[in-house]
Amino acid sequence: MPRNNPSGRADARTAQAVLTEANRTHHTRFRLDHRFDDGFQSGAWLLTDDTGRQAVLKWNPARDLARRIERAAEGVARIRAAGYPTPAWLAVGTSADGFGYQVQEYVVGRSPQQVGASEARLLIGLLETHTGLDPDPGRCWSRFVTGRIADRRGDLWRQADGTGPVGRELVRICERLLALHGPVVLPTGDLVHGDFRPGNILLHADRVSGVIDIEALGSGTRVFDYATLLSAHGITPDAVRMLCAAGEHVAGPGVLAYCFAQVALDLTVFVHSRGLEPGIRNVSELLDRAAILLGRAEATTA
Template sequence: MPSEAVLASRAVLDEVNRDQNLRYRLDQPLAGGMQSGAWLLSDEAGTMAVLKWSPNRAWADQIIRASTSVAVARQGGYPTPAWLTVGVTSDGLGYQLQEVVAGEPRDHLSLPVAAELAEVIEMQAGLDPDPQRSWSQYLNTWYRERWTSTVAAVRDVGGDDLVEACTRLLATHDDPDLPEGDLVHGDFRLSNVLFLGDRVAGVVDIEAVGSGSRVFDYATALDSRSADDAAIAFLVAAAVRAGGRGALARCLVHVVLDLVLFIRDNPATLTSPAGRAHELAQRVRLVSENL
């Protein structure tokens, strides 16, 4: 008997097919992604596509909004798959059909991989696809309004060493206004970057896209669980050139603390928040040594 996830995805696709006069069928789920379903599709003619949809109805408006930013990004040469169609089901679920891009994510951040990531992130400079959805403004607000409660919550799940590492990092560098004017992916992790051979073939899971500082995506890339020290040093240097030491410190601290709380709230990750916090504290210390 099909699982609830399969049945839900099939229901979404049935409505997409009906509304868009298509004949796709579900072939197989695609790996990765905690917050939305992703399926490889094909039709009778062998045409393939990817269906992505989110069970979070509050996210539907952002999926629609992101379609414009994706078009801007692609016009600027950014290697993210084209969105073929986008919409909202009668039940309020946002979806998009994307072109298929051949490639696989890497699970280790080596120096050559880091160089490829930096090349892609630098394509984001000046694209500014959605100034009203600014990651930089979001971070400024987060520090003003949520810092205290976030630190307390991370301590509650055993993240004292991470909090201390983050506090020291912030104290070491200036507290700048974060730059604006770039495209920000918002979740630029290795799992969302597809490689074909030694080159990046596509960047996926871009629904959270907005404007702000590309330093935020450097900070997210630094979260790779398996990484060479030389690769970390390379990305740190690239991020500093892009926005400065203080900007990287502020972005990285948000990324790591927010990740611990995401793990806490999503037990399906099968990762201990305390254990992940310990790993992230070590990464923050390594980044600090290179700043």
């Protein structure tokens, strides 16, 4: 099994220590089965117990996120009560070493390797259920985006500009895109997943069976999740057009432009700061998507 590395990937020894504490605290008897390598972020392990029940253990090595994970449990319960298809959290807490963890129900499904028209229709339908489903008004993604994007001399713009030629071009296009729309007020009151990417969506029998990695959920506009999905690798041209149209329909093209600029610039900075080669190579796709939004904006203002 993989060992820890500088990126914080879980190893069996630490996962076992976290699970031992969780079992003791919550009076469960789960044991580690294997670590997920597909469809789950690092630190996600399949669990089983003596009855054959399956669950998933997730823990995060970033100790400063432990309180956020515990806080997210209430939001997860709230949206599940409204019918949202995210797995139930069976247990949540913080280990003695300060690692936030959760044990959630196991859901059958696999993440789509590519989002085409049929997958886009499913995901648009799901995103529209975010409407008014506000799980945590105190954690507002719209306020976060506005603060980061409004200051063109701030860290986000400066750091993205410093990532290299493609990053500089992305900054230039985003500046042109936002200039076309002028000042924009981002709505709030919707559920925002915060990392709505294909890898965090499970499909089974032609439906969405689960939405995972939802610890960053909060309030804001669901347009942020549309923008995040638009930043993902493996979205076909037809699906890009569908997602752009649906995202713009929610609150206008300016809101989608602001959200996409935040997502694209932030992702560019993240993959370069971590030296993630696949992500760095995919920054050119972010540039292409930004150019598509710019072209749509220019067409409507011509």
